[in-house]
Amino acid sequence: MYKKNKFILLTAIFTVLLFIITFMIKPVFVHASDNTSNTKTSSTQSTESSNRYSTFNLADIDVAVTISNDLVTFTQNVTSNNSYLEKIGAEDVEQLRALMKVNNIYLEIIPKDEVLYEILVSGKDAPQNYINFNEMDKDTLESQFQHYVDTWANISNDSVTETITNSFIDTLNGTNYYVTDITSVANNDVTIYVRKYYTIMQGKAVSFAIQTNQSELTQDMKNQLKEIVNTAEYKDIQKSWRDTPFYTEILSTVLSLLLPIVILSLITYLTIRASKKKKRI
DSSP, X not given: OHHHHHXXXXXXXXXXXXXXXXXXXXXXXXXXXXXXXXXXXXXXXXXXXTSSEEEEEEGGGTEEEEEETTEEEEOTTOOTTOTTGGGGXXXXXXXXXXXXXXXXXXXXEEESSSOOOEEEEEEEEOOTTOOOGGGSOHHHHHHHHHHHHHHHSEEEOSSEEEEXXXXXXXXXXXXXXXXXXEEEEETTSOEEEEEEEEEEETTEXXXXXXXXXXXXXXXXXXXXXXXXXXXXXXXOOOOOTTOSHHHHHHHHHHHHHHHHHHHHHHHHHXXXXXXXXXXXX
């Protein structure tokens, strides 16, 4: 009886540890349709109970974005046990995290099935003397927009040639954006088609871009990007001490090791219990 109670106690302890670790890894819940301001959340993934959408609070650029769970997402805290890394050709997760950091990319989004496009959410501190787009009057906004287009209209260097083929100002969810369609031709003759939404809010220059190497950006792809941009909320977001790749990687590894132990313990306990019942019979 003592041994049996001891085994049950150990199994309970393992289960509690599993619950605690799972809770620590699992981000704060945020409902996708909840418009309540939340300034105390970290830049980690948050899932709603319906499992239809996930909200990402990107503390470094003070923006929250809601993404359909039909899509695959990568953050700068992506771990090595992410099953979708092969889809983007990432053999080394540390290299992927480094590339995202160097290019100021905070979210990379791809389809779950065939990767026909990717969406990148990036940002950094806004240039000096630039004010938030929503604080500009119409004339200033349009003047700055023309300067923006002229600056990026034609870029050519040893590695790539980029041309803006279309541009306009759009307002989504109360935020003004400069929108550009870009054709990019690399030196290996690969052509990439890009649509980018750009804004300055909260003192941050934030971009949402979709790109494909197909024959063109389809209307469905453009709508997919617009739907994501339309969810963007610009607000002060406090960065959590848990928001580091090291923390996420370690806890993910511990969880992956602990879960089989708990399952094995439960199976062993149930087997012993069933065996004892048979003996009594």
